[in-house]
Amino acid sequence: MIEWGISAGAHDASLAVVDGDKILFASHSERFSGIKNDKWLNQQIIDEALKFGKPDKIHWYEKPWKRTARRLYCGMGWNHFSPKKYLKEIGIDSPIEYASHHESHAAAGFYTSPFFGATVLVIDAIGEFDTASIWTCAGHHMKKLWRMKYPQSLGLFYSAMTDRVGLKPNEDEYILMGMVAYGDAEKYYTGVRGLWEHENLHRGCRSWRHTDNDLDNYSVAAATQKVYEEEFEKLLIRAKELGHNQDNLVLMGGCALNCSANHIARKYFKNVWIMPNPGDAGSSIGAIAANNRRKLKWEGPYLGADMGGEYPIKKLLTELHKSGIVGVANGRAEFGPRALGNRSLLADPRGHDIKDKVNVIKKRQKFRPFAPVILAEYAISSPFNSSGNDSSTSTTEQRRLLRGMTDFRVEMITAAALLMDFVVNTYAIKRIVCSNYSLKEGVLFS
């Protein structure tokens, strides 16, 4: 049976096609329309999905009436969105089944994870009325143990601070995370913590320190991250307790993209799985998983449109040696916001200006992070120290070693570190690093 999962109408629409336990296709709408975070489906993504057959059933990632009720409660007025009507308008009339917003997040994570049983922690801005939730999952069973309700929301807090520094909320949170390394967390800590504790941040906090013409946005970002990490740790402790000391954690929701904070999870859980698309777009897979309650075969994040062809290892190596930077677009596109090797820029990490060169090519700010890739065996004993579960090297030691080795901001290296686990050990980039590449340092990609 061909089943489609759809997440659309809010931000970053996506469509997944599943047959039994096989994920045949999953992609963001934006990859076809060229509109960043496009919230609607388009004919091209529908045509791509139809290559796998007509859908027998549609799974929608949230409950529309609950969403309408919450919007009314939030003072956003009556504005009911009917997925059924919307899908009919774009020519899709298969039967629809709905899943709850956080249930879709939890199921996307658990049913793609390698675990038979796990505690699942979901943190996002808002989904129906929930803003965070803790689940216990085993086999076909999912049970919600706890939830945080609107207006208290770590995701809304982070988005409000993103807006306060002049970036785009619900889109640029990763840029705020990249700014953290340049700021002083203590400078505005008390004020930012006060915002988290006492304000409803759904409509932002632009009035906070609005007369301060010299507001140091980097330090606002640093204080935001500090408060986020403190609250994130409290949620991890709660998840550990409610999950009866379970060793396996699945972390989901848009906040699971905060890879600077994610390392904290390893303090409390031996094994951590973050599906590479943990936000609402990943819930296209999640809606199917939530309604069927069975494991999906996870073979990697390369689930999008296929450009075909062999991975051009030789060409890439030649170009890397020659110019230090090379772009690659090959095979199936990544499902998720991170470039993981099939649509990526690769760079030789030697040379003090390589970071700036890549940033110029990509027209992005100097502080934006990179993902370093090295072989797991070097990662464990190197200052990156992230691959596997070895966390014996202290952060101070990592910083000392990295200062001597590169001019990258240490926090950026660690920010990207969690990515390495599912890149280095599994996917195509490993072939580049392994293929007679003279560098133990590996490559950077972006």
Ligand SMILES: [Fe+2]
């Ligand atoms: Fe969400």
